[in-house]
Amino acid sequence: MSDQPRRPGRPGKTGKPYRRPQKDPVRMLAFEALRAVDERDAYANLVLPPLLRKAREKGGFDGRDAALATELVYGTLRWQGTYDAVIAACVDRPLREVDPPVLDVLGLGVHQLLGTRIPTHAAVSASVELARVVLGDGRAKFVNAVLRKVAQDDLDGWLQKVAPPYEDDPEDHLSVMHSHPRWVVSALWDSLGGGRAGIEDLLEADNERPEVTLVARPGRSTTEELLRQDAALPGRWSPYAVRLAEGGEPGAVEAVREGRAGVQDEGSQLVALALANAPLEGRDEKWLDGCAGPGGKAALLAALAAERGAFLLASEKQPHRAGLVARALTGNPGPYQVIAADGTRPPWRPGSFDRVLMDVPCTGLGALRRRPEARWRRRPEDLDGFAPLQRGLLRTALESVRVGGIVGYATCSPHLAETRAVVDDLLKQRTDAELIDARPLLPGVPDLGEGPDVQLWPHVHGTDAMYLALIRRTG
Secondary structure (H helix, E strand, O other): OOOOOOOOOOEOOOOOEOOOOOOOHHHHHHHHHHHHHHHHOOOHHHHHHHHHHHHHHHOOOOHHHHHHHHHHHHHHHHOHHHHHHHHHOOOOOOHHHOOHHHHHHHHHHHHHHHHOOOOHHHHHHHHHHHHHHHOOHHHHHHHHHHHHHHOOOOHHHHHHHHOOOOOOOHHHHHHHHHOOOHHHHHHHHHHHOOOHHHHHHHHHHHOOOOOEEEEEOOOOOOHHHHOOOOOEEEOOOOOOEEEEOOOOOHHHOHHHHOOOEEEOOHHHHHHHHHHHHOOOOOOOOEEEEOOOOOOHHHHHHHHHHHHOOOEEEEEEOOHHHHHHHHHHHOOOOOOEEEEEOOOOOOOOOOOOEEEEEEEOOOOOHHHOOOOOOHHHHOOOOHHHHHHHHHHHHHHHHHHHEEEEEEEEEEEOOOOOOOOHHHHHHHHHHOOOEEEEOOHHHOOOOOOOOOOOOEEOOHHHHOOOOOEEEEEEEOO
């Protein structure tokens, strides 16, 4: 049967007039976002805001519509692995043989059935209607058949059917139960250590919607100013952090619009603060952010440096990201410069800086709350691609700092291959470097482990899983 709809008004095989599919703007927008993520390797947190803005500008799309569209997109992406296991149990072919757009419609439908309070009949009918619009009548019937099978049980019931017993295969059980690839479960478990409870808490935290956290840039804004917002709460650990309760909109905050404050996870703030507050002998005049894009940490460091009369050089390899850094630093009261440069072949002289932050490119497994699609996009072999760059950037950082100066090596990944393995390799090769204890530089933050490095966790600290090692060059 053709997937192309018959002309309006023509009777179908049943003799009933053909009804034109009705476009649901919320589900159409969610489908468009998912297709961008799949086809263009886009990130939902970058794709969704302009789509929502465009829908509002057209009219008839209110805050409740935006909230539902956001939940559909992020929920479908977070639970993709679990939903794929459910869908696979309801179709008679391997999922790889089902067209990706069909899987996107099915994923949206399954999330409405198993992950929201939308009534079953409404979830199925809305998904089938979406399928008629974007896929055609033929594949809409396939979607209808699959979703009716899914609707026969709830999420707990399906997990009983599709997840292997924990005793038989712990990693695979947790992978299906918490919608993470098996290799990611294994890697996070290795990094976290401990038993079943800890890893389950971490995986659950990865699937929760993160709070929006603001940073009041010193000398330009204050937490008192940001706390005047209706939905604002104090940060947990950073003296410059303010959290927005659900529904809080950063774009509505005047200080954010003016660049005096920004959106920044509290873990990232703590990394910058620890480097800035590390004890230093001698001069404290020149700071370097060696991987500065997109500019959040650079803006905080620049503000902190300005309070001491220090200069910040913010370097970023990609010119367009260097432009984002320059925008983030605009209006900073102290001296700074932004350049586009390769951190592994720096244009500055060795030993030029007193403090150096190197927040290296990584798999991003520490930010799966904010970028849920990254868990499906990354592969174990990506670690081999990042390893030489991470080690090269850390070597550059050590060579760029003066004797007695401090290097902060940071990643937004808890994977041991991207954290301690990189630092250990440097310490084995160099006799002019020593680790210093980073834990006292995060005052009030609990459960920081045995040190001297620090690993933050979403389920423990409410932050992204940022890693930080502080290294002093000893000469």
